Amino acid sequence: MTEKKHLVEPARKTPVRYEVDVLVVGGGSAGLIAAVAASRQGASVLLVEQNGFLGGTLTMTTVGSICGLYTVDDEEVTPIIGGIGAELMARLAQAGGARGPERWLKTASMLYDPVLLRLFADDLAAEAGVEVVLHSTAVGSVIEGERLNGVIFESGSGRWAALAKVVVDTTGDGDIMALSGAAFEYDRDEIQASTAMFQLGGVDTERAMRIGREDLHGYLEQAVAAGVELPRTAGGMFSLHPGFAHMNITRVRGKDAVLDPLDAAGISAIEVEGRRQIQLYHDAFRRFVPGFESSFVAAIGSHIGLRESRRLSGVYRLELEDVLGAARFDDVIACGAWPVEDHAGGRSTRWVFLEPGTYYHLPYRMLLPQTVDGLLVAGRCASASHDAHASMRVAGICFALGEAAGVAAAQAAAGGIAPRAVDVRRLQRQLIAQGAFLGDPGGVG
Ligand SMILES: Cc1cc2nc3c(=O)[nH]c(=O)nc-3n(C[C@H](O)[C@H](O)[C@H](O)COP(=O)(O)OP(=O)(O)OC[C@H]3O[C@@H](n4cnc5c(N)ncnc54)[C@H](O)[C@@H]3O)c2cc1C
Structure with a gap:
């Protein structure tokens, strides 16, 4: 700026x-x-x-x-x-x-x-x-x-x-x-993309955690083919407690000055875009990924993840x-x-x-x-x-x-x-x- x-x-x-x-x-x-x-x-x-x-x-x-x-x-x-x-x-x-x-x-x-x-x-x-x-x-x-x-x-x-x-x-x-x-x-x-992390509750983790990374990728590509504009389809989900899944899946990447994470305006835009994507992904998971049909957003990280x-x-x-x-x-x-x-x-x-x-x-x-x-x-x-x-x-x-x-x-x-x-x-x-x-x-x- x-x-x-x-x-x-x-x-x-x-x-x-x-x-x-x-x-x-x-x-x-x-x-x-x-x-x-x-x-x-x-x-x-x-x-x-x-x-x-x-x-x-x-x-x-x-x-x-x-x-x-x-x-x-x-x-x-x-x-x-x-x-x-x-x-x-x-x-x-x-x-x-x-x-x-x-x-x-x-x-x-x-x-x-x-x-x-x-x-x-x-x-x-x-x-x-x-x-x-x-x-x-x-x-x-x-x-x-x-x-x-x-x-x-x-x-x-x-x-x-x-x-x-x-x-x-x-x-x-x-x-x-x-x-x-x-x-x-x-x-x-050059820096890596940022990710807004979130946790879903109400997940049938018995079914959901049997899904491998390749299968998850396939389900999310189906969502993309159906018109859901997901920026990333290869991600990770982890479950420590039954019913809850941690989602490492959003991707916020900015190549212009507005999305500089060290700039106040840039990080503000990145945070808001991360939360927009959480809604998008939650919708895609409910519709396309087995085990997430009744899920809800239980938690969102208080700071978007800056990898670099x-x-x-x-x-x-x-x-x-x-x-x-x-x-x-x-x-x-x-x-x-x-x-x-x-x-x-x-x-x-x-x-x-x-x-x-x-x-x-x-x-x-x-x-x-x-x-x-x-x-x-x-x-x-x-x-x-x-x-x-x-x-x-x-x-x-x-x-x-x-x-x-x-x-x-x-x-x-x-x-x-x-x-x-x-x-x-x-x-x-x-x-x-x-x-x-x-x-x-x-x-x-
Ligand atoms: C989206 C994402 C996913 C990741 N996934 C994984 C994963 O699955 N597993 C894994 O092991 N690693 C993962 N990482 C990497 C890893 O989490 C981080 O690189 C690592 O935790 C960084 O540790 P750190 O102590 O260097 O910095 P941080 O953990 O970032 O700690 C820096 C601390 O400094 C504080 N701070 C910053 N500026 C100031 C200031 N001016 N004054 C006072 N305090 C300040 C911050 O609030 C923060 O508490 C991921 C990173 C991201 C962003």
């Missing part, structure tokens, strides 16, 4: 509300785990989130199942995400809020309950001693030369600042790296060849095996699978900006090409990246050093000690 008028705002004094070792901004899968990891290392940790709850995309958008937790071949489904993410999933499963692994396509994921996850995220943060501040949005950075010293937030009572030895940007959109002048990539024409926006241009950029070639890095801090899952143009999704049973390393350098000091970037805004991002963006991998960022931030703060000066061997030893999977023994030198 091109603004015709500008205002010059008066200078103001901003109260400093917190001074901590580690400030984590954004409480999604990466940020929650980063904050808990840093706090368990003994750092004083502030976690600031713009929603009224933690969990990010997993609880505000809701996505049906947690991906990236396993590497899969014909015989076995092998966990490759350990540490705090695995601990959280085990606790959820024990309470009936998660189930898995469930195989689908050539991979597997874990079904989860987004409402229970909200509750468990509060518990996890509180038990670790993390100070959590909700309903507060990061709007500015406190920069001295190339060193980030803190972040400015807006909440109901106005602006306030938090100063920190290390800041971790886990906002998904990379707001802090952008506010701090770190280099990033963002190509509106800004990606850090880090010290290392994860590439497609790294993902598909099972790359090995000396500074490995997590492993990934999720396929390239690209929701681009057309009515289907582009899947490119890794060799069965393999996984790739994710290096520490993809969390480090090239210039700004005092900042780590984790989760879906870490440094990766568009294609590599289409694999590393899933929640299981974001858990692991968050855990590495949290431990590294605590180590940097304790040592009075920049995150880029952290001793990577020491970081790896700590991650392994707390259950993280960094590859087969011998993979870490």
Whole structure:
């Protein structure tokens, strides 16, 4: 959007509300785990989130199942995400809020309950001693030369600042790296399509969950042939609780400036279009897909799902060849095996699978900006090409990246050093000690 008028705002004094070792901004899968990891290392940790709850995309958008937790071949489904993410999933499963692994396509994921996850995220943060501040949005950075010293937030009572030895940007959109002048990539024409997630109740899940992905595709193509203009016919449905089905099926794609998800007008239009599509799909499911005849829309995510926006241009950029070639890095801090899952143009999704049973390393350098000091970037805004991002963006991998960022931030703060000066061997030893999977023994030198 091109603004015709500008205002010059008066200078103001901003109260400093917190001074901590580690400030984590954004409480999604990466940020929650980063904050808990840093706090368990003994750092004083502030976690600031713009929603009224933690969990990010997993609880505000809701996505049906947690991906990236396993590497899969014909015989076995092998966990490759350990540490705090695995601990959280085990606790959820024990309470009936998660189930898995469930195989689908050539991979597997874990079904989860987004409402229970909200509750468990509060518990996890509180038990670790993390100070959590909700309903507060990061709007500015406190920069001295190339060193980030803190972040400015807006909440109901106005602006306030938090100063920190290390800041971790886990906002998904990379707001802090952008506010701090770190280099990033963002190509509106390239980013993946958005999806408004919804849950249907009143579903005959006995019948509906017997429908495979290919059959679902066929039913929805029948709807298209009958004149229902569905933008996507290859999607996913998941059911953790009888009678309810989580639908990952809408597709909002904008190639013009109006549909820029980082622009207020753009995201507004995207949200409204997502809800329009929910009505369209609900109608198509009732008429064309067995088991959905008496269904009703039971829930809609409070924020449309943005798969991709800004990606850090880090010290290392994860590439497609790294993902598909099972790359090995000396500074490995997590492993990934999720396929390239690209929701681009057309009515289907582009899947490119890794060799069965393999996984790739994710290096520490993809969390480090090239210039700004005092900042780590984790989760879906870490440094990766568009294609590599289409694999590393899933929640299981974001858990692991968050855990590495949290431990590294605590180590940097304790040592009075920049995150880029952290001793990577020491970081790896700590991650392994707390259950993280960094590859087969011998993979870490
Ligand atoms: C439609 C869709 C479907 C998906 N399906 C799956 C799936 O089935 N399985 C899977 O594993 N993954 C799936 N993913 C991917 C995965 O859910 C996300 O990539 C992952 O959860 C991102 O985690 P994150 O912590 O990096 O970011 P987020 O989860 O986006 O968390 C970022 C947090 O930062 C907060 N925040 C943002 N800006 C600010 C600010 N300025 N100030 C304060 N707080 C801020 C946000 O409110 C949010 O809580 C899907 C994603 C989408 C969009």
